[in-house]
Amino acid sequence: MKFITKTDLSAWIDAQITNCEVVAPIEHNGHYLYEPIQSSREIDWSFTRPILPVKEYFFNPTEQILTFTKQWGNVTIHETLQEDQRIIIGVRPCDAHGLKVLDAMFLDADPLDPNYKAHRDRTLLVGFACIETLPTCFCTSLGEGPDSTDGLDLLITPINDGFIVEPVTARGEGLAASMGWVDREIEKPAPPEMPIIPFPEQGAWEALFHLPIWEQTAERCLSCRICAYVCPTCRCFDIRDELIAAKDGKQEFERIRVWDSCASEAYRKIAGGHNPRKAKAERLRNRFYCKFDYFPSQYGPLACTGCGRCIELCPVNIDICETLNQLAEVVT
Amino acid sequence: MRPEVPVAAIAHQADKLLSPDWAKVVEITPEAEGIATYWLELEDESLRQRYRFAHGQFNMLYIPGYGEAAISISSDPEKPDRIGHTIRFVGNVTRAVSRLKVADQVGLRGPFGTAWPIEQYKGRDVVLSAGGIGLAPLRPVIYEIYNHREDYGKVVILYGARTPKDLLYVNEFPVWEEKDIELMVTVDRADQDWTGQVGVVPMLFYRARFDTNNTVVFSCGPEIMMRFVVFEGLARRIPPEHIYLSLERNMKCGQGMCGHCQMGPFFICKDGPVYCYEELEPYFHLEDL
Numbered sequence: 001m002k003f004i005t006k007t008d009l010s011a012w013i014d015a016q017i018t019n020c021e022v023v024a025p026i027e028h029n030g031h032y033l034y035e036p037i038q039s040s041r042e043i044d045w046s047f048t049r050p051i052l053p054v055k056e057y058f059f060n061p062t063e064q065i066l067t068f069t070k071q072w073g074n075v076t077i078h079e080t081l082q083e084d085q086r087i088i089i090g091v092r093p094c095d096a097h098g099l100k101v102l103d104a105m106f107l108d109a110d111p112l113d114p115n116y117k118a119h120r121d122r123t124l125l126v127g128f129a130c131i132e133t134l135p136t137c138f139c140t141s142l143g144e145g146p147d148s149t150d151g152l153d154l155l156i157t158p159i160n161d162g163f164i165v166e167p168v169t170a171r172g173e174g175l176a177a178s179m180g181w182v183d184r185e186i187e188k189p190a191p192p193e194m195p196i197i198p199f200p201e202q203g204a205w206e207a208l209f210h211l212p213i214w215e216q217t218a219e220r221c222l223s224c225r226i227c228a229y230v231c232p233t234c235r236c237f238d239i240r241d242e243l244i245a246a247k248d249g250k251q252e253f254e255r256i257r258v259w260d261s262c263a264s265e266a267y268r269k270i271a272g273g274h275n276p277r278k279a280k281a282e283r284l285r286n287r288f289y290c291k292f293d294y295f296p297s298q299y300g301p302l303a304c305t306g307c308g309r310c311i312e313l314c315p316v317n318i319d320i321c322e323t324l325n326q327l328a329e330v331v332t
Numbered sequence: 333m334r335p336e337v338p339v340a341a342i343a344h345q346a347d348k349l350l351s352p353d354w355a356k357v358v359e360i361t362p363e364a365e366g367i368a369t370y371w372l373e374l375e376d377e378s379l380r381q382r383y384r385f386a387h388g389q390f391n392m393l394y395i396p397g398y399g400e401a402a403i404s405i406s407s408d409p410e411k412p413d414r415i416g417h418t419i420r421f422v423g424n425v426t427r428a429v430s431r432l433k434v435a436d437q438v439g440l441r442g443p444f445g446t447a448w449p450i451e452q453y454k455g456r457d458v459v460l461s462a463g464g465i466g467l468a469p470l471r472p473v474i475y476e477i478y479n480h481r482e483d484y485g486k487v488v489i490l491y492g493a494r495t496p497k498d499l500l501y502v503n504e505f506p507v508w509e510e511k512d513i514e515l516m517v518t519v520d521r522a523d524q525d526w527t528g529q530v531g532v533v534p535m536l537f538y539r540a541r542f543d544t545n546n547t548v549v550f551s552c553g554p555e556i557m558m559r560f561v562v563f564e565g566l567a568r569r570i571p572p573e574h575i576y577l578s579l580e581r582n583m584k585c586g587q588g589m590c591g592h593c594q595m596g597p598f599f600i601c602k603d604g605p606v607y608c609y610e611e612l613e614p615y616f617h618l619e620d621l
Contacts (some may be wrong), residue, residue, distance in 0.1 A: 065351070253396050
């Protein structure tokens with residue numbers, strides 16, 4: 001096994017920082033966040049699950065797609081795509097799984113999403129296996145695990161006195177080549193276990209549409225949309241036009257795409273006032289159906305990675321596991 | 333699994349995501365109060381020559397600074413260099429459209445979506461039932477029938493609007509009728525000069541005569557109207573695979589990514605807007621899907 005000490009790994013990270021942008025988990029006001037760092041000292045090595053998934057670096061919360069200059073009625077378009085390399089360190093396997101889900105819809109689509117693809121191509125993912133889990137974690141129920149390498153370029157597993165380095169892709173091999181690792185006989189620690197959450201099979205959802213569970217669960221829902229924003233697979237977006245402050249007689253606009261969520265009341269409203277998903281119970285139900293029924297039938301993978309963020313951050317304690325348990329009971 | 337549905341091939345796909353091409357307004361035809369047809373020509377010469385669309389597809393029209401709206405194409409697919417959009421001024425973008433003048437620029441992405449499979453129904457009777465602005469996406473079908481009238485059997489248009497003043501394309505009614513296209517018009521509320529029908533569109537089925545064994549029904553209008561159109565169609569033993577509906581939802585990207593128009597396992601912008609009722613049946617009765 002390839003073994004690297006913390007000092008050597010930090011030195012390697014610092015060397016990368018001189019070459020390209022490096023994003024890593026830091027601690028901020030009691031929360032962990034993925035942020036660009038200037039030095040490996042900023043990394044909080046004891047991080048658990050950052051509050052936002054790495055999705056935000058591929059499908060940005062607000063992303064400029066185009067800018068327009070309008071002068072004397074003529075419009076000029078400037079497209080904005082970034083190409084410089086970037087490394088994200090400390091990606092949790094559930095987030096890498098989330099990117100695989102997003103790939104199925106942004107990259108396998110025709111036409112594909114050029115902005116998402118540009119970010120995907122320029123970013124290397126250095127994963128961190130989870131050696132302990134949070135009470136809300138349930139990734140094993142969704143087919144992945146705390147030490148899954150799926151979607152990562154390189155996996156790092158923390159052990160007592162250092163880290164085990166496992167390259168996954170060719171790009172990961174390239175990264176590992178520049179690391180100062182030594183070969184050592186070590187046993188990889190067994191991944192932590194977590195409860196298995198049952199959920200209805202894809203074909204079983206049709207029968208669950210009219211259950212009172214939706215109304216009951218949604219009673220306390222605030223439609224605050226936090227569940228969608230912290231979800232590694234939620235990918236709805238809105239497209240907006242914003243005016244940039246006028247410069248020398250020119251009118252400049254930017255087209256931005258921003259995260260949106262089906263929990264929002266205005267999400268489906270159309271001109272003329274028709275709103276096909278008015279009640280919040282219907283919107284909450286749609287979240288479950290999208291993840292476990294519609295998304296798999298449209299793109300293949302289930303749109304949930306079991307990261308547990310929506311459970312932890314829901315202000316009114318709506319628990320996806322609790323609801324899935326209830327639904328599974330109805331099915332059996 | 334979804335049954336195989338006849339879908340027209342998309343002739344032109346935007347090669348850039350969310351980035352529009354520019355078109356000039358060449359003519360504006362007022363149709364009714366708050367409704368006008370905007371005739372657009374793509375500015376790029378080669379694009380204008382390549383651009384093709386099928387009956388019932390739509391474009392995303394873009395007004396810089398306001399945003400985009402999904403507008404169905406209401407002109408003749410055989411004349412794709414001059415693209416007509418009949419637009420009702422109801423929302424933020426369409427109100428900005430209402431302030432456009434001839435020679436102004438509009439952003440255009442498209443065409444998107446599925447099409448009315450009209451050419452597969454040559455030799456059959458055709459029933460077109462439309463409510464309000466729902467006649468606009470059916471007008472390409474009327475052009476097709478008008479241009480090749482001998483290819484189709486009996487053709488009946490069942491059309492309704494709120495008031496006689498809201499009826500679209502009234503100047504073309506005599507032209508259509510000359511080509512033996514039967515037109516039945518109803519309004520919700522009559523005015524003093526109205527001598528026609530008063531009532532809802534599905535009721536017109538009771539007066540229409542067509543060969544129910546050999547008929548296709550195309551419908552576009554408010555969803556509640558289409559529910560009853562389907563009901564009347566099925567009651568006349570028209571099989572679900574010969575009933576087609578065009579649906580509407582909030583659309584942002586037009587490419588099945590943004591999620592807004594998701595209806596069950598469909599994206600209306602990509603898998604629709606035109607659906608075969610057979611395919612839609614398991615979902616159409618679910619309100620608030």
